[in-house]
Amino acid sequence: MDDDTILEVKDLTTHYLTTDGEVKALDDATFSLDRGASIGIAGESGCGKSTLAFSLLNQVQPPGQIMSGSINLDGIEVTDLSESEAREKIRWKKVSMVFQGAMEIMTPVYSVGHQMKEPLKYHKGITGEKAREICERYLELVNLEGAIFDRYPHELSGGQKQRVIIATALLLEPNLVILDEPTTALDVVVEARIMNDLKRLRRELDISMIFITHDLSILAEVSDNLAIMYAGWIVEFGEAYDIYKDPKHPYTEKLMAAIPDIRTDIERLEYIPGVPPNLVNPPSGCRFHPRCHKAMEVCKEMEPEIHEVDGVNVKCHLYSEDESIAESQEAEYDTAYEDEAAAEAYEGEEGKRELDETGMTETEDEVMEE
Amino acid sequence: MADPLFKARNLTKHFDVTQSFFQKLKGEEKLKVRAVDGIDFDIYQKRNFSIVGESGCGKTTVGKLMMRLLDPTDGHMYMKDKDIADMDSKQQLKAYRRTTQIIYQDPFSALDPRDRIRTILEEPLMIHNLGDTREERTDMVKEALEEVRLTPPEKFLRRYPHMLSGGQKQRVSLARAMILNPDFIVADEPVSMLDVSVRAEILNLMKDLIEEEDVTYFYITHDISTTRFFTDYIGVMYLGDLVEKGRVEDVLDNPMHPYTQALLVAVPEPDPERGQGVKNVPITGDVPSATQVPSGCRFHPRCPHAEEICKKEEPEEKEIEKEHTAKCHFAGEIEFDLDVAK
Numbered sequence: 169m170d171d172d173t174i175l176e177v178k179d180l181t182t183h184y185l186t187t188d189g190e191v192k193a194l195d196d197a198t199f200s201l202d203r204g205a206s207i208g209i210a211g212e213s214g215c216g217k218s219t220l221a222f223s224l225l226n227q228v229q230p231p232g233q234i235m236s237g238s239i240n241l242d243g244i245e246v247t248d249l250s251e252s253e254a255r256e257k258i259r260w261k262k263v264s265m266v267f268q269g270a271m272e273i274m275t276p277v278y279s280v281g282h283q284m285k286e287p288l289k290y291h292k293g294i295t296g297e298k299a300r301e302i303c304e305r306y307l308e309l310v311n312l313e314g315a316i317f318d319r320y321p322h323e324l325s326g327g328q329k330q331r332v333i334i335a336t337a338l339l340l341e342p343n344l345v346i347l348d349e350p351t352t353a354l355d356v357v358v359e360a361r362i363m364n365d366l367k368r369l370r371r372e373l374d375i376s377m378i379f380i381t382h383d384l385s386i387l388a389e390v391s392d393n394l395a396i397m398y399a400g401w402i403v404e405f406g407e408a409y410d411i412y413k414d415p416k417h418p419y420t421e422k423l424m425a426a427i428p429d430i431r432t433d434i435e436r437l438e439y440i441p442g443v444p445p446n447l448v449n450p451p452s453g454c455r456f457h458p459r460c461h462k463a464m465e466v467c468k469e470m471e472p473e474i475h476e477v478d479g480v481n482v483k484c485h486l487y488s489e490d491e492s493i494a495e496s497q498e499a500e501y502d503t504a505y506e507d508e509a510a511a512e513a514y515e516g517e518e519g520k521r522e523l524d525e526t527g528m529t530e531t532e533d534e535v536m537e538e
Numbered sequence: 539m540a541d542p543l544f545k546a547r548n549l550t551k552h553f554d555v556t557q558s559f560f561q562k563l564k565g566e567e568k569l570k571v572r573a574v575d576g577i578d579f580d581i582y583q584k585r586n587f588s589i590v591g592e593s594g595c596g597k598t599t600v601g602k603l604m605m606r607l608l609d610p611t612d613g614h615m616y617m618k619d620k621d622i623a624d625m626d627s628k629q630q631l632k633a634y635r636r637t638t639q640i641i642y643q644d645p646f647s648a649l650d651p652r653d654r655i656r657t658i659l660e661e662p663l664m665i666h667n668l669g670d671t672r673e674e675r676t677d678m679v680k681e682a683l684e685e686v687r688l689t690p691p692e693k694f695l696r697r698y699p700h701m702l703s704g705g706q707k708q709r710v711s712l713a714r715a716m717i718l719n720p721d722f723i724v725a726d727e728p729v730s731m732l733d734v735s736v737r738a739e740i741l742n743l744m745k746d747l748i749e750e751e752d753v754t755y756f757y758i759t760h761d762i763s764t765t766r767f768f769t770d771y772i773g774v775m776y777l778g779d780l781v782e783k784g785r786v787e788d789v790l791d792n793p794m795h796p797y798t799q800a801l802l803v804a805v806p807e808p809d810p811e812r813g814q815g816v817k818n819v820p821i822t823g824d825v826p827s828a829t830q831v832p833s834g835c836r837f838h839p840r841c842p843h844a845e846e847i848c849k850k851e852e853p854e855e856k857e858i859e860k861e862h863t864a865k866c867h868f869a870g871e872i873e874f875d876l877d878v879a880k
Binding site: 212360 | 734735737745765766767800801802807810814816817821876
C-alpha cells in the first residue's frame, strides 16, 4: 500500500450468522481508494452496500461478523482492532459515517449543539465554549447559521438536519467520510444543494468520500470510481466515467437503462425482471444468472472470475478468456432460457414474461404438457 | 378535444390551526394552513396528469380531496360532469369511490400485515357488494392478480404481505385499486420507496393498464424525471398553487416559471460528461410555512428574478403556448437553457 492510497480492501467477506442459516451479505469485496478521491457504491436494496460500510468501520452488528479479508485504512488494519481500539483509533478521527435516514437519528430531547459536541468531548476532551466555537465553524462550513447550535431537532427542516449530521461527521477531521444514502429522503432541490456542498467540502478539506446509494444518477455527479454491487458481490469496479459510458456487466447495463430521462421521450423503461436472491441460499454459479439477459450455461455452474476489460474489473463469464467458456458462450447463448430450471428460478410472472419475449412460449407449453 | 374526465375549479382546502386557550384569550388571529389554494385543472380520459412539487406543497392534499377523503373548503370538482365537491350522502360517495381509487406511497404499511393477499383484495368487493359467492369473488381476485402480473395467482392468494418483496406489495396495492374497475386512480408517489429497477417495472405495468383497463392516473410525485415517461400533462405545485401546467413535453423542454426551471436544474443526471462541477441551483432557502403565504407572487422570496411588482401583485395565469400556462409576471421573458444552467 503506497502513500496515495487511503483505503485498501481485499477479499472482505461479511456474513450474518442467523438461525435460518448464514446470510452471505458480502463476499470477497476488493477495491481501493486514493487519497482525496471518491467512490460510489450502487446496487439494489439488500445487495450488501450497507454491510460493506459497517464492515469498513469494524462495526458490523451481531449476528453479523467479518469472516475474512483485510481492510487497510491509512496504514491501520481495521479487522484486527478490538471494539475499544476501533473507537479510539479510527472512528470519527480517521473515518466517520453519515447514516441512512440520518434525519431520524438525532435525539429530540437534546439541543443540536449538545449532540454535536459529543464526539469532541469523548475523543479530544474539548468542552464548553471551545467546543461550541468548533461546532459553529463546521455548521457554517455546511451553509448553516451558527445559531442552529442552540436549536432542537424538531425546529429544523429535513435538509438542515442532514447538514448538521454531515457537519458532525467532519468535526474530528477524518480522512474518509462514508455517506450511506445521504439524500434519499430529501426533495430534489435540497438534494442538489447538499450534493453541491459535499462536492465543495471534498475539495476544500481534501477528504475522501464513499457514497452509498441505489440512485446511479446522483453518483455520476460525485464519484471518481464506481463499484456496482449485486447480491453481496462487487460485480463491476472501475472509473465512473468508463462505467457510465460503457457498462460491461449485464447488471450494470440494465441498472443504467432503468433510469428515466427527462430530456427525451421514451415508450418503455427497461427493468430487471425478478427479485434479488435470498442470500442464505444464493443461486449457484453467478448470483445474477437467474435474472440475466445474457446468461449462459456456464453461469449456472461456475462462479465467474474477475476480468479486467478496458481498465474496468468485471465479474462476468462474458469476458472470460478461457476457451471452453468462450465456446459455451456461443453454443448456449440463445438456449439459456429454454431450460426449465432457469425459468423456475424466475419468480412467477417474470419468468413467463421473459419467456414470452424470447419467443419461448411454445417450449414452455411443451414442458407444461409433460 | 373531448370533454375532460375530471375537472377542478378553484379547488381550495384550508386547515384551521388549533389555538391554545391563551391564544384565544389574547384574541390572536386564527391561523390557517392554506394547503391547496384555489387551483384549476382538467384531466382527460387516458391522459395521465402528474403533479410535482417539494414536500409540503400540498400535492397529497389534492389527491385526498379528489378522493373526497377530505372535504374541500371551497371550489368544485367534476367527474364526468357530476359535482363531487357537493356530494354529501354516503350512497353517492360510495358510488363515486367505486370509480375512483387510490394507491399510497408506502406499500409496506398500506397492506394489513395480518391479512392474506386474498382477504386484502376481497375486501373492496365485499364493501361494494360485488360477486355473490365466495367462488365468484375468488375468481375476481385471481383476475386482478393476473392483471398486475402476479402469476400464477394461486401462489399469492394465501400469502401474507411480509412474504412479498416491495415491488410485489405495490402490485398488490395496484390490484386492490384495479379490482373495482375504476375509471380513475390517484397514485400518490407509488414508486418513490422502490429500487430504481423495480420502479421502472411498476411504472411500465401501470402504463400498460391504461389501455388494457381504460384507466386514467393522477400521478403525485416529487420526482420530475419519471413524469415524462408516464404522463401526458403536468402541473407544478408550489405552496398550494399550481404555478405552471401544460403538456409534459412543453413544460419540461420549455419551462416558463422560475420554480419549474429550478426543479429541472436540480434533477441529477446520469451523465458523467457533465463532470463534477457545482451546479447552479438558482433557489435558496426552504419552502415558507403555508400558514403565512407570502404576499403577491408566493414564490418571490426565493425567486432569483423577483422584482418589486412580484411582492405586491399576484400574477395572473398566462397562456404562453397552447395548453401551457404559467403564473409568473415575467413568464416567457426569462431565458432558460437547461444545458447552460447545469
